[in-house]
Amino acid sequence: MRNLELFNNKAVKATGVSALLMAVAGVAFAQDSDLAAQVAANAANDDFIFTTLLFLLGGVLVMWMAAGFAMLEAGLVRTKNVSMQCLKNIMLYSVAGIMYWVVGYNLMYTGVDGGYFGSFGPYSWPGAGEGSIEDGSYSVASDWFFQMVFCATTASIVSGTLAERIKFWPFIIFVAILTGILYPITGSWEWGTGWLDARGFSDFAGSTLVHSVGGWAALAGAILLGARKGKYGADGKVTPMLASSIPLATLGTFILWMGWFGFNGASQLAFGTIADASDVSKIFANTNLAACGGVIVAVALTQILYKKIDVTMALNGALAGLVAITAEPLAPSAFSAIIIGGIGGLIVVLAVPMLDKLKIDDVVGAIPVHLFAGIFGTMIVPFSNSDASYLTQFIGVVSIGAFITLASLVIWFIMKVTIGIRVSEEDEYIGLDQAEVGIPAYPEFVNS
Numbered sequence: 425m426r427n428l429e430l431f432n433n434k435a436v437k438a439t440g441v442s443a444l445l446m447a448v449a450g451v452a453f454a455q456d457s458d459l460a461a462q463v464a465a466n467a468a469n470d471d472f473i474f475t476t477l478l479f480l481l482g483g484v485l486v487m488w489m490a491a492g493f494a495m496l497e498a499g500l501v502r503t504k505n506v507s508m509q510c511l512k513n514i515m516l517y518s519v520a521g522i523m524y525w526v527v528g529y530n531l532m533y534t535g536v537d538g539g540y541f542g543s544f545g546p547y548s549w550p551g552a553g554e555g556s557i558e559d560g561s562y563s564v565a566s567d568w569f570f571q572m573v574f575c576a577t578t579a580s581i582v583s584g585t586l587a588e589r590i591k592f593w594p595f596i597i598f599v600a601i602l603t604g605i606l607y608p609i610t611g612s613w614e615w616g617t618g619w620l621d622a623r624g625f626s627d628f629a630g631s632t633l634v635h636s637v638g639g640w641a642a643l644a645g646a647i648l649l650g651a652r653k654g655k656y657g658a659d660g661k662v663t664p665m666l667a668s669s670i671p672l673a674t675l676g677t678f679i680l681w682m683g684w685f686g687f688n689g690a691s692q693l694a695f696g697t698i699a700d701a702s703d704v705s706k707i708f709a710n711t712n713l714a715a716c717g718g719v720i721v722a723v724a725l726t727q728i729l730y731k732k733i734d735v736t737m738a739l740n741g742a743l744a745g746l747v748a749i750t751a752e753p754l755a756p757s758a759f760s761a762i763i764i765g766g767i768g769g770l771i772v773v774l775a776v777p778m779l780d781k782l783k784i785d786d787v788v789g790a791i792p793v794h795l796f797a798g799i800f801g802t803m804i805v806p807f808s809n810s811d812a813s814y815l816t817q818f819i820g821v822v823s824i825g826a827f828i829t830l831a832s833l834v835i836w837f838i839m840k841v842t843i844g845i846r847v848s849e850e851d852e853y854i855g856l857d858q859a860e861v862g863i864p865a866y867p868e869f870v871n872s
Contacts (some may be wrong), residue, residue: 430492437583449730451554455707456792470696471561471694471696471697471698472561472562473565473696474696475561475562475693475694475695475696476510476514476562476563476566477687477695477784478690478692478693478694478695478704479522479562479563479566479567479569479570479690479693480566480569480570481687482570482686482687482689482691483566483569483570483572483573483689483690484685484686484687484696485682485683485684485685485689485690486573486577486683486686487517487573487576487683488626488679488682488683489573489577489580489679489680489683489684489687489734490513490517490573490576490577490580491676491679492677492678492679492680492682492683493577493580493581493583493584493676493680493683494509494510494514494676495672495673495675495676495679495705496584496672496673496676496677496680496769496788497509497512497513497583497584497587497676497787497788498510498668498669498672498676498865499667499668499669499671499672499673499674499675499676500584500667500668500671500673500736500787500788501586501587501588501667501668501670501787501857502588502665502666502667502668503789503835503855503865503866504854504856504857504864504866505587505588505668505714505853505855505856506668506669506857506860506864506865506866507856507861507863507864507865508587508588508855508856508857508861509583509587509859510531510590510865511861512583512592512595512596513583515596515599516576516579516580516595516599516603517534517576517579517580517581518771519579519599519600519603520572520575520576520578520579520603521572521576523567523575523603523604524575524576524603524604524608525546525547525567525572525599526546527544527545527546527605527606527608527609528572528575528603528604528605528608529547529568529571529572529605529608529800530542530543530544530545530546531543531544531604531605531608531609531612531635532571532603532607532608532609532611532612532615532616533571533612533615533616534547535613536616536617536618536776537552537617537824538617538618538619538621538622539612540609540613540618540619540620541606541608541612541616541618541647542612542616542708545570546602547568548586549564549565549568555609555612558781559836560755561694561696562651564742570690572633574630574687575603575607575608575611575636576603577634577638577687578602578603578607578635578637578638578641579599579602579603579694580594580638580640580808581598581635581638581639581641581642581694581790581794582602582638582641582642582645582790583595584597584640584642584786584787584789584790585643585645585646585650585785585786585787585788585791586642586645586646586789587787587788588652588655588665588728588787588856589649589650589652589846589847589852590645590649590845590846590847590851591843591844591845591846591847591860592856592860593843594839594845595751595845596723596856597839598641598832598835598839599838601835602641602832605865606637606641606827606828606831606832607634607637609827610633610637610827610828611623612632613626613820613823613824614615614626614633614820615627620816620819620823620824623816623819623820624811624812624816625658625689625816625819625820626752626805626812626817627751627802627805627820628691628749628750628751628752628753628805628809629655629687629688629691629750629753630687630691630750630751630819631747631748631750631751631797631798631799631801631802632751632798632799632801632802632821632824634750634798635747635793635795635797635798635801635804635818636794636795636798636799636821636824636825636828637824637828638790638794639791639793639794639795639796639798640795640824640825640828640829640832641828641829641832642786642791642794642795643784643791643795643829644828644829644831644832644833644836645836645845646779646783646784646785646786646791647833647836648786648833648836648845649791649836649845650846651783651785651844652665652785652852653849653852653853655781655785656783656785657782660781662780662856665787666864668866670736673736673739674735674739675836677739679741680743681715681742681743681746681855681872684711684715684746684750685708685711685712687707687750688707688711688749688750688753689707689708689711689742689781691707691753692703692704692707692754695763700861702777704753706754707752707753709755709758709761710749710754710756710758710761711746711749711750711753711761713758713761713762713765714745714746714748714749714753714762714764714765715742715743715745715746715749715765716742716745716765716767717745717761717762717763717764717765717768717769718741718743718744718745718746718748718764718766718768718769718772719738719741719742719743719745719769719777720741720766721741721765721766721767721769721770721773722734722737722738722740722741722742722744722769722770722771722772722773723737723738724771724856725737725770725773726738728775729773731831733799736789737772737773737776740772740776740788740789740792740793741768741769741772741773742769743793744765744768744769744771744772744792744793744796744797745764745765745766745768745769745796745797746765746768747768747797747798747801748764748765748767748768748770748797748798748800748804748837749761749764749765749801750798750801750867751801751804751805752801752804752808752809752812755808755809756808757808758808760807764804766800767772767800767804768797768800768801771792771796771797771800772776772789772792772793772796775791775792775796776789776792779791780791799821799825800823802820803821804816804818804820805817847859847860
């Protein structure tokens with residue numbers, strides 16, 4: 425009897441201990457589940473914060489490129505046109521910012537769904553305290569800002585080519601159409617998941633979608649606008665028109681080079697994981713190496729061809745290297761990035777005199793840099809990215825080039841026969857600083 429009671433007592437105690445252990449385990453399991461949920465929530469928050477920060481900081485760097493374009497152009501035009509270039513660049517950035525909000529962003533990203541353009545109308549983002557997209561991976565406003573500064577970059581390309589003889593207001597009208605309609609439409613074809621994206625076209629950060637678009641628009645304008653007075657002689661002789669400030673142009677180039685890290689790096693579009701951070705780092709490195717390759721090739725080639733080194737070719741060699749790597753800055757090896765950038769520098773040195781032979785006056789060399797190097801950069805993508813094909817890349821380059829060129833020619837032509845796009849010969853002679861702006865950048869050299 426005593427043994428039975430002892431057994432019962434032990435059984436009761438064992439049952440109590442088991443129940444206690446199960447209760448403790450249950451609490452621990454619940455805590456583990458809560459902890460796992462909290463870790464997942466924190467990870468999602470970190471992803472949101474870091475990717476949004478990438479967009480914002482990358483956007484600021486790309487916005488800073490507006491200063492680079494302004495200084496580059498101000499340095500490469502003649503002294504009597506410097507104020508006009510500064511005015512054009514701050515105005516085009518402002519117009520692009522508003523036009524991309526009024527119509528551009530929705531046209532590029534909203535409701536494209538494999539088609540040719542999105543929807544019309546102003547873009548809106550959530551109110552205070554909200555601000556995330558549906559999957560919560562980044563802020564809506566940060567994405568809009570990042571995309572907008574790319575749009576403004578496209579217009580900056582046109583400004584330099586047409587410098588010293590384009591009227592201010594016709595240029596601004598074209599900028600409004602380019603940034604509000606033309607650029608968003610072609611951008612929607614790939615980045616907005618349009619028909620080119622469905623075919624597998626690849627342009628990581630915009631060798632074609634940004635740079636070639638600006639280059640095609642500039643080429644169309646240069647053809648209809650004509651060359652500066654005295655640039656080309658009847659015997660085919662090219663008269664050099666000296667830059668106002670090589671130091672200013674050099675500063676502009678370095679600013680653009682710096683801004684390109686945001687241009688290419690933030691185009692990774694994610695920064696919430698170790699893998700994304702590593703990829704952004706590699707993009708920075710490849711972008712820098714490509715620019716270095718472009719400079720070295722341009723310097724060496726001008727020394728060989730002309731027996732003297734052309735500093736403006738060196739500056740544009742850097743930019744051409746940057747443009748060339750922009751279509752695929754992640755996949756290439758370091759050596760490949762140098763070669764790609766170097767070929768960009770080669771293109772500039774060969775293309776500038778070719779345009780002069782065709783009597784196409786490109787004041788800052790933007791067409792060789794942004795159009796020709798942009799085409800090369802887009803076509804070379806399959807070399808390092810096996811997911812892309814040369815045929816699809818070619819289709820993208822040709823279709824975007826045809827659309828932008830035709831549309832630009834129509835717009836420039838309509839303005840040419842109505843309001844006029846070129847200043848008078850007298851205004852061109854005295855300089856646009858006096859003729860249209862009223863405030864010369866260098867009063868002591870207004871007629872140089």
